[in-house]
Amino acid sequence: MxxxxxxxxRCHLAVDLGAARTRVYVRGAGLVVDQPSVAAVNTxxxxxxxxxxxAERMTGRTPGYIRVVRPVSGGTxxxxxxxxxxxxxxxxxxxxxxxxxxxxxxxxxxxxxxADPLAQRAAMETLVGLxxxxxxxxxxLIAAAVGxxxxxxxxxxxxxxxxxxxxxxxxxxxxxxxVTAERVPVGGEAVDHAIVQHLRTQHELxxxxxxxxxxxxxxSGNGITPQGPATTEIHGRDVSTGLTxxxxxxxxxxxxxxxxxLTSVLDGIGKVLRDCPPDLVADLVDRGIMMVGGSALLPGxxxxxxxxxxxxxxxxxxxxxxAVLGLGAMLEGKIEPMVxxxxxx
Ligand SMILES: Nc1ncnc2c1ncn2[C@@H]1O[C@H](COP(=O)(O)OP(=O)(O)OP(=O)(O)O)[C@@H](O)[C@H]1O
Ligand SMILES: [Mg+2]
Numbered sequence: 001m002x003x004x005x006x007x008x009x010r011c012h013l014a015v016d017l018g019a020a021r022t023r024v025y026v027r028g029a030g031l032v033v034d035q036p037s038v039a040a041v042n043t044x045x046x047x048x049x050x051x052x053x054x055a056e057r058m059t060g061r062t063p064g065y066i067r068v069v070r071p072v073s074g075g076t077x078x079x080x081x082x083x084x085x086x087x088x089x090x091x092x093x094x095x096x097x098x099x100x101x102x103x104x105x106x107x108x109x110x111x112x113x114x115a116d117p118l119a120q121r122a123a124m125e126t127l128v129g130l131x132x133x134x135x136x137x138x139x140x141l142i143a144a145a146v147g148x149x150x151x152x153x154x155x156x157x158x159x160x161x162x163x164x165x166x167x168x169x170x171x172x173x174x175x176x177x178x179v180t181a182e183r184v185p186v187g188g189e190a191v192d193h194a195i196v197q198h199l200r201t202q203h204e205l206x207x208x209x210x211x212x213x214x215x216x217x218x219x220s221g222n223g224i225t226p227q228g229p230a231t232t233e234i235h236g237r238d239v240s241t242g243l244t245x246x247x248x249x250x251x252x253x254x255x256x257x258x259x260x261x262l263t264s265v266l267d268g269i270g271k272v273l274r275d276c277p278p279d280l281v282a283d284l285v286d287r288g289i290m291m292v293g294g295s296a297l298l299p300g301x302x303x304x305x306x307x308x309x310x311x312x313x314x315x316x317x318x319x320x321x322x323a324v325l326g327l328g329a330m331l332e333g334k335i336e337p338m339v340x341x342x343x344x345x
Pocket of ligand 2: 016017018019164165293323
């Protein structure tokens with residue numbers, strides 16, 4: 001599926017349409033969009049009211065006639081028309097005009113490793129609607145590995161873990177290709193959901209989704225590792241009375257709740273290692289796992305993986321934007337093509 005470096009070098013813009021955030025890199029201009037993949041629509045007129053940050057802030061706070069929608073779900077564009085309208089607004093007039101001036105606009109877009117033809121088609125159609133004459137598809141795992149500076153093209157193994165919002169992808173790469181990969185349908189959303197459910201069942205407290213991140217931060221700097229504070233106070237709404245209430249919760253129990261969805265991520269890593277040829281596993285023991293994606297920032301996740309796998313674990317420098325920056329580097333021609341047979345030259 002992944003396009004060649006030469007094809008990518010001819011592209012003008014690169015897009016990463018994620019379930020949580022949309023990122024756009026324009027050749028010569030850099031990363032120009034990094035906004036939530038959210039749009040707010042007026043259901044009476046069908047017009048767009050807001051996109052990105054503004055629309056996300058409206059979630060759960062809208063009157064009946066405004067609907068907040070997410071056109072990308074689980075790494076797939078589920079509403080092509082809405083995704084196009086959202087992207088047009090996120091790009092803004094000035095940039096759109098500049099891109100329209102290109103006679104043959106070419107775009108690159110990254111899609112999850114196991115994206116089916118329908119999902120690939122949806123990503124392409126979205127960009128065709130934006131005026132692209134040609135769309136190149138790149139595997140997110142490859143784009144992210146390039147973006148975080150892994151030596152993808154060498155004959156040695158690197159392991160990457162892309163922790164997105166809807167899913168976590170784990171893969172071993174060698175010689176510019178994916179040797180084995182696994183996609184686990186557990187990401188940042190599942191972790192947030194586990195926290196909300198825990199408070200609901202154990203403390204009869206409803207926690208607005210916006211409060212989950214501050215709670216995670218309270219659990220940090222040590223996060224999901226056991227050295228944090230023993231208890232913390234949080235505010236929410238009582239499930240039965242509907243009145244606001246604050247409770248003192250046991251952080252160890254919250255950590256336990258987070259661990260449950262993360263065990264399937266550990267299973268995914270185990271499966272990739274089992275499927276991997278032994279020579280490559282030997283490389284991985286020294287080099288370890290590189291974590292990218294927004295959920296790699298979940299406090300303490302790296303420590304947990306280190307303990308569970310016994311391998312070195314590293315978080316990329318800018319984990320959330322690695323994939324689009326990797327695409328960007330390929331667009332700008334910063335990545336040297338691999339010479340498979342140096343003796344021939
Ligand atoms: N500082 C943070 N701590 C914990 N989680 C975070 C942090 N920042 C972002 N996240 C989580 O990361 C997720 C977003 O990651 P990312 O931006 O990689 O998603 P995406 O690329 O849109 O999703 P996908 O690739 O799965 O379609 C969200 O679920 C968010 O909760
Ligand atoms: Mg992503």
